[in-house]
């Protein structure tokens with residue numbers, strides 16, 4: 807509240823109000839499960855319409871790939887990275903409230919990483935970074951016997967795919983316990 811008041815005072819001293827607008831996002835990483843939909847929060851404070859602004863969402867850790875692009879009152883996703891096709895949207899009814907949050911559908915493990923939300927107006931721009939963690943439960947482990955060796959031992963193979971983060975593997979004999 808106090809910072810808002812300071813901002814209003816500061817703004818009234820400035821030529822244009824946009825000098826003290828800020829883009830705000832979540833303080834902590836977002837953790838979600840593969841397959842689910844996720845909302846990546848990003849909004850302008852104080853409450854200012856983003857309808858006439860440009861909203862750009864990028865993924866940072868593959869160079870700088872375009873995740874979603876809104877400009878001139880419409881989505882312009884010709885340059886969107888292939889892996890995000892038909893999986894992103896803005897909440898158009900929320901743009902008048904300065905809410906440029908991104909909805910990302912059917913999360914994949916490859917969606918994990920850092921996303922930049924950049925909001926631009928003619929005379930102003932600001933951005934934030936949102937960190938996304940995508941957890942995935944892999945397949946049930948399957949244990950098979952690979953081979954015998956000369957000393958009478960056997961080699962067992964345990965296989966399971968699709969986990970994120972990677973699981974720890976612990977082999978125990980019948981006598982051992984956790």
Ligand SMILES: *[C@@H]1O[C@H](CO)[C@@H](O)[C@H](O)[C@H]1NC(C)=O
Pocket residue numbers: 853854902903
């Ligand atoms: C932002 O302003 C709009 C229009 O005045 C209002 O409907 C909305 O509730 C406000 N949102 C917030 C988060 O203050």
Ligand SMILES: *[C@@H]1O[C@H](CO)[C@@H](O)[C@H](O)[C@H]1NC(C)=O
Pocket residue numbers: 845847849897900905906907
């Ligand atoms: C932005 O819009 C989304 C979707 O309606 C909503 O879940 C979220 O709470 C909104 N955020 C803010 C700060 O208003």
